[in-house]
Amino acid sequence: MTPTLFGRWQTRLFLLATVGVLVTLPFSLGIISPGADPVFFWVLGYVALFGLFWDVLYNYLQKFRWDRDWPAALQLLAGISEAIFIACGVKLLGLPNVARELPLFWFVIHYSLVWLGVFIASQSLMRILFPRWRFKGGQWL
Amino acid sequence: MNSAPLRIQLGWDEPATGERREPRLNVPIALGRDFNGMPAQIQGRSISRMVLNSLEVSRFHVLIDQDSSGLVIIDQNSRNGTLVNGTRVAINTPTPLANGDTLQIGPYQIIVGFALGTQPSPPSSNSPIFFNPNTGLPDPNQPSPPPVVPVGGSAPISRSAFPPPIFQSPEVAVQDLHATGLSVGEVDYVAVGAGLGSFIWADLLRIYGVKSSQIAAIGIESKPYSRYKQLCLNSQIPLHERLRSNSDSCPDNIWGWPSYALREAWHDTVRGRVGNALGYLWQVFSEPTFAQTYTPRAGNVFDSIDREAQRIGWDKMFRYGSVRSIRKTSDGRYAIAFSQTTTGQRNHAFLVARYVHLAIGYPAIKFLPDLQAYREKTNDFKSVVNAYEPHDHIYEHLEKYGGTLLIRGRGIVASRIVQRVYEARHKNQQIRLVHLMRSPKPQGNKFGTSQRQVEHHYEFQPFNWPKACWGGELREMLEKANPQERQRLLADWGGTTTADRRDWKRIVQEGLKLGWYKIEFGEVERVEREPDGIITYIQEKNFKGQMRLEANFIVDATGLDAKVTANPLLNDLVTQYNLPLNPLGRLSVSNDFELVEMRGSRGRMYAAGAITLGGPYAAVDSFLGLEYAALQAVDAIAATKAPGIHRLNCVSSSLQWFKWVANQMP
Numbered sequence: 001m002t003p004t005l006f007g008r009w010q011t012r013l014f015l016l017a018t019v020g021v022l023v024t025l026p027f028s029l030g031i032i033s034p035g036a037d038p039v040f041f042w043v044l045g046y047v048a049l050f051g052l053f054w055d056v057l058y059n060y061l062q063k064f065r066w067d068r069d070w071p072a073a074l075q076l077l078a079g080i081s082e083a084i085f086i087a088c089g090v091k092l093l094g095l096p097n098v099a100r101e102l103p104l105f106w107f108v109i110h111y112s113l114v115w116l117g118v119f120i121a122s123q124s125l126m127r128i129l130f131p132r133w134r135f136k137g138g139q140w141l
Numbered sequence: 142m143n144s145a146p147l148r149i150q151l152g153w154d155e156p157a158t159g160e161r162r163e164p165r166l167n168v169p170i171a172l173g174r175d176f177n178g179m180p181a182q183i184q185g186r187s188i189s190r191m192v193l194n195s196l197e198v199s200r201f202h203v204l205i206d207q208d209s210s211g212l213v214i215i216d217q218n219s220r221n222g223t224l225v226n227g228t229r230v231a232i233n234t235p236t237p238l239a240n241g242d243t244l245q246i247g248p249y250q251i252i253v254g255f256a257l258g259t260q261p262s263p264p265s266s267n268s269p270i271f272f273n274p275n276t277g278l279p280d281p282n283q284p285s286p287p288p289v290v291p292v293g294g295s296a297p298i299s300r301s302a303f304p305p306p307i308f309q310s311p312e313v314a315v316q317d318l319h320a321t322g323l324s325v326g327e328v329d330y331v332a333v334g335a336g337l338g339s340f341i342w343a344d345l346l347r348i349y350g351v352k353s354s355q356i357a358a359i360g361i362e363s364k365p366y367s368r369y370k371q372l373c374l375n376s377q378i379p380l381h382e383r384l385r386s387n388s389d390s391c392p393d394n395i396w397g398w399p400s401y402a403l404r405e406a407w408h409d410t411v412r413g414r415v416g417n418a419l420g421y422l423w424q425v426f427s428e429p430t431f432a433q434t435y436t437p438r439a440g441n442v443f444d445s446i447d448r449e450a451q452r453i454g455w456d457k458m459f460r461y462g463s464v465r466s467i468r469k470t471s472d473g474r475y476a477i478a479f480s481q482t483t484t485g486q487r488n489h490a491f492l493v494a495r496y497v498h499l500a501i502g503y504p505a506i507k508f509l510p511d512l513q514a515y516r517e518k519t520n521d522f523k524s525v526v527n528a529y530e531p532h533d534h535i536y537e538h539l540e541k542y543g544g545t546l547l548i549r550g551r552g553i554v555a556s557r558i559v560q561r562v563y564e565a566r567h568k569n570q571q572i573r574l575v576h577l578m579r580s581p582k583p584q585g586n587k588f589g590t591s592q593r594q595v596e597h598h599y600e601f602q603p604f605n606w607p608k609a610c611w612g613g614e615l616r617e618m619l620e621k622a623n624p625q626e627r628q629r630l631l632a633d634w635g636g637t638t639t640a641d642r643r644d645w646k647r648i649v650q651e652g653l654k655l656g657w658y659k660i661e662f663g664e665v666e667r668v669e670r671e672p673d674g675i676i677t678y679i680q681e682k683n684f685k686g687q688m689r690l691e692a693n694f695i696v697d698a699t700g701l702d703a704k705v706t707a708n709p710l711l712n713d714l715v716t717q718y719n720l721p722l723n724p725l726g727r728l729s730v731s732n733d734f735e736l737v738e739m740r741g742s743r744g745r746m747y748a749a750g751a752i753t754l755g756g757p758y759a760a761v762d763s764f765l766g767l768e769y770a771a772l773q774a775v776d777a778i779a780a781t782k783a784p785g786i787h788r789l790n791c792v793s794s795s796l797q798w799f800k801w802v803a804n805q806m807p
Binding site for chain 1: 389395396397398425426427428429430431588589590591592593602603607608609611612613614615616617769772776789791794795798
């Protein structure tokens with residue numbers, strides 16, 4: 001992946017709004033997790049919101065790489081960092097609309113599945129739907 | 142003060158193209174990025190100002206002058222400093238310079254030479270070997286191509302003159318073509334070259350809805366990868382070896398999915414080699430940081446192109462022929478004159494087309510001038526070769542009898558030769574390898590806050606340009622830049638690099654340690670044949686004498702020549718229509734890869750590949766780069782509401798992808 005800042009934002013928002021929502025539905029309806037709970041959608045929202053700022057940081061770090069690329073392994077590390085950040089935010093500071101008692105187990109399951117879904121989609125689906133996407137640094141618009 | 146100004150020669154390879162520059166300048170000399178930022182005079186003496194176009198070079202970087210002790214260099218408080226023979230010089234302090242010293246200023250590695258006029262210097266431009274237009278193979282006996290259009294306006298119209306005299310004017314009428322009596326075909330789309338560039342463009346046109354009957358690809362080899370494959374095999378990349386190309390750069394698949402890594406992993410899994418499969422997946426996941434970059438096997442790429450060529454009906458589109466000339470027609474299209482001459486039969490024809498695509502590849506192979514002089518003098522075309530010429534006989538000889546091979550040039554091709562020699566040594570330990578580089582490279586290029594890695598004077602980069610040049614922030618940066626800035630960026634990102642492969646690094650280290658591989662530096666004076674082999678004479682620094690390098694064979698691994706003037710078709714086009722050339726001497730194209738000056742009322746002309754380097758896109762000479770050029774061009778054509786073509790959207794793209802998977806024609 002060789003994204004630009006706008007590409008990161010556009011891809012993140014598109015995939016969270018499609019794949020992210022699809023993966024979150026079974027959680028919020030109580031099919032996977034015990035009890036219907038809309039908190040998972042709020043978590044998804046925070047991933048999107050904080051992600052916009054994280055992407056600025058990743059874009060800056062990327063400039064230290066000669067190829068200006070962002071390998072998948074770094075995407076995984078970034079995903080883990082973002083999860084820890086949100087978990088800390090929820091447990092230590094408290095985020096609006098997310099209960100402090102959010103069960104970490106289900107949070108990790110939900111987050112991992114969302115991340116995995118978004119990752120797989122960015123490797124395959126985005127290329128097939130938007131053939132010019134990979135030439136424009138991730139911009140599909 | 143001396144009365145006569147000292148004249149010295151500076152020599153370097155242009156980082157973006159590898160072309161040699163060897164200007165002779167009067168001291169004092171100023172080097173910097175900005176001509177007007179350098180002083181014109183010092184103490185009443187006028188300064189020779191030389192521009193080095195790179196962002197890593199300060200506006201006024203160094204001053205080379207002479208004082209009582211001799212030649213000195215003074216760094217003008219530059220931002221990135223100056224290295225002399227690998228050591229950084231103190232700013233504003235005169236540092237002595239000797240004959241043969243290497244300066245590193247930004248990405249430029251400059252060799253300083255005095256003592257001119259004692260030897261006749263070899264021609265300063267690299268001499269090309271042209272591809273034989275009938276066989277497509279590099280042919281050292283192929284003379285410089287004759288002018289395309291027969292000159293002499295008073296010549297009567299005769300069947301033997303081709304292209305006919307009507308081609309001497311910039312516009313021809315279609316009825317005049319018919320009047321010559323030769324066959325005149327009409328299609329909407331013509332791809333000139335029928336190589337990889339043409340194939341990728343035609344493939345995209347088919348995916349966008351154009352029928353194969355409306356596309357013609359004119360070339361001399363029916364398989365689109367023929368020349369590419371031949372050059373691979375010649376330069377010691379057998380079919381099982383891996384190319385320097387990304388996993389998702391698939392000439393047969395515009396979406397890049399499934400990538401070659403996925404295909405190879407699947408292939409290996411199905412055959413029980415699960416470990417290998419997981420290895421490839423791990424590579425594409427962590428490359429280049431935690432794992433070596435995955436690259437596809439040459440054979441797999443060619444097989445995939447065969448499948449796609451069959452799917453899109455390439456053999457219906459391919460027409461054997463050698464395009465001689467192209468002219469605009471009075472009705473806004475293009476007339477293409479091509480020769481279909483085979484042994485025993487002269488056959489010429491015309492094609493009239495609305496959209497023309499030029500992707501003819503490299504017209505010639507570069508050859509170092511001293512090696513060219515040797516070949517002309519001795520008529521020995523077997524012992525001194527270019528790596529892109531077929532030269533398996535050299536390795537066969539070495540395996541049987543042993544001997545010494547000398548490599549000139551560093552880069553991916555040199556690395557392949559080193560690997561081949563290593564493999565030959567398994568058969569015969571009496572093989573030695575000498576690697577002659579012009580100058581040491583202690584440090585890699587810098588750009589912004591990043592720098593390339595160097596080991597044993599090999600500079601590493603996974604592909605021939607930084608990865609973001611294909612579709613990332615560097616692509617955007619180059620497209621937005623003006624021509625001056627583009628030159629700078631290409632100089633900073635370019636230069637000679639090779640792939641960071643574990644096996645290659647191990648071979649180099651082992652060779653250096655055991656002593657069968659030596660790296661030497663120096664400027665070659667001349668190459669002679671003597672009783673004990675081929676001797677390369679190198680001017681030693683500081684006049685300590687001459688160095689002699691003995692070898693049985695010499696391989697020139699310095700690359701391919703893409704100057705537009707080397708190809709008769711392009712030269713004719715450029716001359717007839719006054720087409721602008723970009724700063725690297727290649728065709729100037731728009732962001733859509735269009736030759737804007739050739740636009741007609743009903744048609745457009747596009748170009749792709751090596752002949753377009755120096756414009757809005759850096760990685761033109763690559764699979765993915767050709768796909769990008771095709772996307773830009775075909776999208777632009779679709780926007781003109783051309784016949785039978787529909788711009789690809791989410792739905793049509795997905796549909797076409799499924800057709801690809803099912804091997805159904807588009």
